Amino acid sequence: MTKAVLALNAGSSSLKFALFRIDPTDTPTSPSHRIASGEVEGIGTHPHFRARDADGKVLLDESWDAHEAGTPDAHHGPMATLMKWVGEHLGHVELMGVGHRVVHGGPDFIRPVRITPDVLAALTALTPFAPLHQPGSLAPARALMAQRPDLPQVACFDTAFHHTMPPVAQAQALPRSYAAKGVRRYGFHGLSYEYIANCLRARAPHLAGGRCIVAHVGSGASLCAMHEGHSIDTTMGFSVLDGLMMGTRCGHLDPGVILYMLREEGLDAAAIEKVLYHDSGLLGVSGVSNDMRDLHARAAHDPAVSAALELFVYRFVQEAGMMAASLQGLDGLVFTAGIGENDAIVRAAICARLQWLGVRLDAAANIANSEIISTSDSKVEVRVIPTDEETTIRRHVMMCLA
Numbered sequence: 001m002t003k004a005v006l007a008l009n010a011g012s013s014s015l016k017f018a019l020f021r022i023d024p025t026d027t028p029t030s031p032s033h034r035i036a037s038g039e040v041e042g043i044g045t046h047p048h049f050r051a052r053d054a055d056g057k058v059l060l061d062e063s064w065d066a067h068e069a070g071t072p073d074a075h076h077g078p079m080a081t082l083m084k085w086v087g088e089h090l091g092h093v094e095l096m097g098v099g100h101r102v103v104h105g106g107p108d109f110i111r112p113v114r115i116t117p118d119v120l121a122a123l124t125a126l127t128p129f130a131p132l133h134q135p136g137s138l139a140p141a142r143a144l145m146a147q148r149p150d151l152p153q154v155a156c157f158d159t160a161f162h163h164t165m166p167p168v169a170q171a172q173a174l175p176r177s178y179a180a181k182g183v184r185r186y187g188f189h190g191l192s193y194e195y196i197a198n199c200l201r202a203r204a205p206h207l208a209g210g211r212c213i214v215a216h217v218g219s220g221a222s223l224c225a226m227h228e229g230h231s232i233d234t235t236m237g238f239s240v241l242d243g244l245m246m247g248t249r250c251g252h253l254d255p256g257v258i259l260y261m262l263r264e265e266g267l268d269a270a271a272i273e274k275v276l277y278h279d280s281g282l283l284g285v286s287g288v289s290n291d292m293r294d295l296h297a298r299a300a301h302d303p304a305v306s307a308a309l310e311l312f313v314y315r316f317v318q319e320a321g322m323m324a325a326s327l328q329g330l331d332g333l334v335f336t337a338g339i340g341e342n343d344a345i346v347r348a349a350i351c352a353r354l355q356w357l358g359v360r361l362d363a364a365a366n367i368a369n370s371e372i373i374s375t376s377d378s379k380v381e382v383r384v385i386p387t388d389e390e391t392t393i394r395r396h397v398m399m400c401l402a
Contacts, residue, residue, distance in 0.1 A: 003096040004035065006086060007393035010100070011136045015040040015078060018390035019086060022096060028398040029198075032391045036089060040078045047078050051085065060085060079143040097152040097401050099393035100141050101191055103133040103240075105157030107182055112160075112396035115141050115153040123155065129182065132277060133240065156396040161190030161197075164230040169326065172238065187224070187234035189216040191389040196336055197229045198392075199385050203371075207381060210331035213323045215316070216387065217346075218337035219247035219290065223316075225323040233326035235319045241276055245315040247290035250280035252315070282308050292343050313346065317353040330357050330380050336387040344369065351382060 002023055009016040017040075021033040036059060038051035051060040064081070086095065100115070106126045113119055120141060127134045141153055170184045193214055200208035212226045221244040225233040235243025235252075245251040253276070261267045261275070275284075283290035286308035288298065298305045324330045333354070335347055344366050351361040351374075358379025366373040374382035 003094045004086075004090055005096060005394045005397045006098045007390040007397070008098060008100050008140050009389060009393075010140045011133070014043060015082070015140060016390075017082060018394075019089070020390075020394045021093065022398065026398070028395045028402070032388075032394055034390075037390070040082060043078050047081075049078070049081060049085070051089075059089070079140050080147060083144070083148065095151065097154060097397045098141075098144060099154045099156050099397040100137065101158060101389060101393060102137045102155045103158050103188065104130040104186070105155075105159045106186075107184070109155070109157050110160045110163040112154050112156045112400050114400055115145070115155050117145070119155065120145065129186075130239065132273070152397075152401055154393075154397045154400045156191060156393045158188045158190045159186045161194045162187030162224075162231045162234055165232055165234070169233045183238060185234075185237035187222070187231065188236045188240050189220070189222050189224070189234075190231075191392040192216045192336060192387040193224045193226070193231065195388050195392045196334055196385055197226060200332075200334070201229060203385075204332070204381070204383070207332035207334075207383075211327040211329050212332040212334060213320055213327070213330060214334045214336065215320075215340050216337045217244070217316075217335065217340035220249065221246045221251075221337070221339070223319055223323050225326045227327060233323055235323070244319055245285075245312050246281045248278050248281045248283045250276050250284070252319070282312060285311055292339055292346065296343075296345060309346075309349075313349045313353065316350050320350075320354060320357075324357060332381045332383065333359065334383045334385055336385055341384055341386050342369065347373065347382075347384070354380070 002021060005020045005022055007018045007020065018037040019035045021035050023033070034054050036051055036053050038049070041048045046063055048063045049060060050058065052058055102123060104126045106129065109123070120138065123134070123138055141155070144151060144153060165187065172178065172184055174183065193216065196214050197208065200212065208229050214224045214226055216222055216224070220240060222234055222236040223244065224231050237243070241249050241251070243251050258272060261272050281290060282295060286295055286305045288302070288305060289295055295305050295309055299309055335341065339346055348361060348363070348366055351359045359382060360375040360378035361382065362373055362375045369384060371383055371385065372381065373384055374380065
């Protein structure tokens with residue numbers, strides 16, 4: 001019998017989803033068959049539900065009032081609406097399970113796992129490690145557990161892909177008592193990196209078996225140093241603040257700046273959190289936007305915008321140098337996620353500053369967003385591969401429920 005898997009990627013006020021058909025002969029590694037995808041935005045205020053078919057045709061676009069606005073149960077109404085629509089859309093196809101992107105798995109959850117009340121409690125206990133992200137990623141699972149207790153759910157972790165990092169790459173130079181509390185470098189964007197690693201095995205075995213930097217560059221951004229398809233280092237560490245400059249997040253920061261905010265400006269933890277997560281990055285430096293399209297349009301006439309773009313590229317190249325050092329060389333560079341997949345200007349600027357590593361860019365291929373954008377004589381092969389975290393979640397669900 002044909003079945004289906006629902007993949008969910010939730011934030012505090014939004015929920016992205018993808019629905020996959022699972023044929024009787026499918027295995028976790030079979031090509032995915034996406035039936036529909038969409039999102040619910042404005043959770044907790046005025047939810048807006050959109051759904052599209054595999055070709056992008058709009059299937060549903062509606063809004064409704066949320067009586068649970070501002071409560072811990074804000075995801076219950078949207079989840080009930082989504083599950084009702086999924087049931088109607090599937091018809092006689094059976095929903096075999098739901099997979100959730102969970103931001104933090106801590107030191108213990110290093111592979112996908114069936115969600116039980118005990119697992120949900122253990123993941124909730126990790127909230128201090130990701131206070132802005134963990135509650136939102138667990139809320140749909142909690143809502144579904146109440147609404148559909150017999151429906152299998154699987155937690156898929158953004159941190160799990162990086163558990164192969166050697167101990168030295170996980171360590172923080174703090175008193176050992178902090179490591180005992182779980183304060184260490186974890187890394188994130190793992191579902192995306194796992195998808196790219198699988199793509200490289202299929203499309204470019206020479207890169208999959210070599211030394212490759214994968215750049216997940218969107219509003220949130222990080223780099224992963226992959227050796228033979230496994231993570232050995234990454235730019236995000238204990239939190240999603242570290243590493244690259246991002247849309248609204250600061251990236252790598254001297255801890256002394258935080259002490260300055262505390263002592264000289266009198267900011268409390270919440271105010272500092274707002275600065276580092278929401279007011280920094282491209283938005284903070286440019287003063288106008290965190291959207292690359294807006295910034296490119298303004299760059300020629302606004303020195304602050306130009307400075308923000310220059311810093312974005314500069315910091316990327318710095319962090320790439322660190323990843324190349326961890327790899328002790330470089331065979332490939334892969335761009336993925338929103339900016340990485342679509343912004344030829346940023347890719348060109350980055351590659352120009354990585355010529356010392358042997359990167360040679362094919363300008364025409366780059367502008368055309370071709371998969372291979374390096375020249376034939378480039379010592380480092382540069383590719384653009386769209387990511388698909390939902391396909392990774394589908395694979396994890398099938399693995400857990402087999």
